[in-house]
Amino acid sequence: MNFALGPGNVEDLPPALDATTRQPPQTDSVAETESVFRERDDGLKTNLLGLNRKAMEDYFRSIGDKPFRAAQLLQWIHQRGIDDFAAMTNLGKPLRAYLAEHCEIRPPEIVQSQLAADGVRKWVLQVDANNRIETVFIPEEGRGTLCVSSQVGCALGCPFCSTAQQGFNRNLSVAEIIGQLWVAQRELGAERRITNVVLMGMGEPLLNFDNVIAATELMMDDFSYCLSKRRVTLSTSGVVPALDRLAQVSDVSLAVSLHAPDDTLRDELVPINRKYPIKELLAACKRYIGKDARRKVTIEYVLLEGINDSPAHARALAKLLANVPSKVNLIPFNPFPNSRYRCSSLETIARFSEIVQLAGIITTTRKTRGVDIDAACGQLVGRVSDKSKRHFRLQATA
Numbered sequence: 558m559n560f561a562l563g564p565g566n567v568e569d570l571p572p573a574l575d576a577t578t579r580q581p582p583q584t585d586s587v588a589e590t591e592s593v594f595r596e597r598d599d600g601l602k603t604n605l606l607g608l609n610r611k612a613m614e615d616y617f618r619s620i621g622d623k624p625f626r627a628a629q630l631l632q633w634i635h636q637r638g639i640d641d642f643a644a645m646t647n648l649g650k651p652l653r654a655y656l657a658e659h660c661e662i663r664p665p666e667i668v669q670s671q672l673a674a675d676g677v678r679k680w681v682l683q684v685d686a687n688n689r690i691e692t693v694f695i696p697e698e699g700r701g702t703l704c705v706s707s708q709v710g711c712a713l714g715c716p717f718c719s720t721a722q723q724g725f726n727r728n729l730s731v732a733e734i735i736g737q738l739w740v741a742q743r744e745l746g747a748e749r750r751i752t753n754v755v756l757m758g759m760g761e762p763l764l765n766f767d768n769v770i771a772a773t774e775l776m777m778d779d780f781s782y783c784l785s786k787r788r789v790t791l792s793t794s795g796v797v798p799a800l801d802r803l804a805q806v807s808d809v810s811l812a813v814s815l816h817a818p819d820d821t822l823r824d825e826l827v828p829i830n831r832k833y834p835i836k837e838l839l840a841a842c843k844r845y846i847g848k849d850a851r852r853k854v855t856i857e858y859v860l861l862e863g864i865n866d867s868p869a870h871a872r873a874l875a876k877l878l879a880n881v882p883s884k885v886n887l888i889p890f891n892p893f894p895n896s897r898y899r900c901s902s903l904e905t906i907a908r909f910s911e912i913v914q915l916a917g918i919i920t921t922t923r924k925t926r927g928v929d930i931d932a933a934c935g936q937l938v939g940r941v942s943d944k945s946k947r948h949f950r951l952q953a954t955a
């Protein structure tokens with residue numbers, strides 16, 4: 558497969574540059590000419606799809622080859638969508654044969670592909686025998702956003718979210734996270750590029766910290782998807798220690814699922830608030846944004862009829878955010894089976910938006926997309942072999 562993320566096709570592209578020297582790599586390394594690569598003894602194939610630059614360099618060192626191979630492999634896999642080592646023509650034949658024997662490029666398997674009337678696409682992906690996740694592509698004028706899942710289910714139990722009703726099974730691996738991007742870009746083809754990624758699908762990304770970070774590094778790597786930090790957004794319900802840890806290692810864009818302007822209501826709607834209340838969460842947001850004064854955190858606020866959508870709630874929200882560099886994204890609630898909530902009326906949403914905007918906060922209302930294929934925000938379910946018994950479970954982080 559070749560999804561030609563960059564300009565032109567493989568033939569048009571120059572050889573990959575060495576990440577350190579920025580020079581084209583030599584293909585006649587000692588290891589290649591002598592056909593001697595260090596054997597690994599675990600008998601398992603290494604899924605190269607899940608290796609970021611550093612891990613890929615370490616891998617090539619571990620088999621006695623040069624770390625510059627990492628940049629070449631990343632380009633073949635992520636920019637050109639190639640999953641056949643034999644097609645990687647700027648690698649010597651002995652190395653290609655070695656990789657074919659010891660490695661694989663294995664994305665999640667598509668078990669269902671749906672196209673909504675408004676062009677939204679949803680893929681159901683099998684990640685193991687018992688579990689499926691969902692990934693959604695939202696096309697817009699001049700951009701294409703992929704909503705990516707980070708866990709199989711979610712343990713955090715927000716009552717307005719259909720993912721929560723599935724319970725929780727496990728974290729996704731790096732290959733399963735970046736594999737959603739790989740699969741989606743392959744399915745979309747060269748004409749429709751993924752320009753933005755939002756980690757807003759199934760799961761709480763900060764509770765799968767290391768794998769999410771490695772996957773976002775691949776999203777932003779010059780030799781992979783080459784997305785800027787403004788185009789990769791991590792959405793969290795507010796795992797404060799992990800948010801501080803994130804600030805140490807990443808500068809992706811940040812979105813926070815707030816959904817309530819006070820702790821009493823948020824304790825109910827976003828139960829992790831009982832552990833990390835609003836004051837602590839917003840302080841952590843400011844610390845994160847503090848790295849760059851031009852940045853704002855996106856505050857997500859789902860509007861639930863009669864629950865959090867009154868003018869008083871809007872005024873409280875505006876007051877709460879007065880000193881937080883932020884913009885507000887209002888999300889009309891998308892119903893799912895057995896949900897106890899209803900969506901606020903258009904008038905209520907407009908009034909809420911106006912109040913927050915009048916306080917000087919940039920406020921947008923998210924368009925509901927893909928609702929006819931259950932691909933709208935908060936509707937992703939997949940199939941989860943639930944280990945949590947739906948009990949509220951917080952995983953230790955940081």
Ligand code: SF4
Nearest residue numbers: 711714715718721760
């Ligand atoms: S809204 Fe997010 S954090 Fe809350 S249950 Fe759903 S996926 Fe988990």
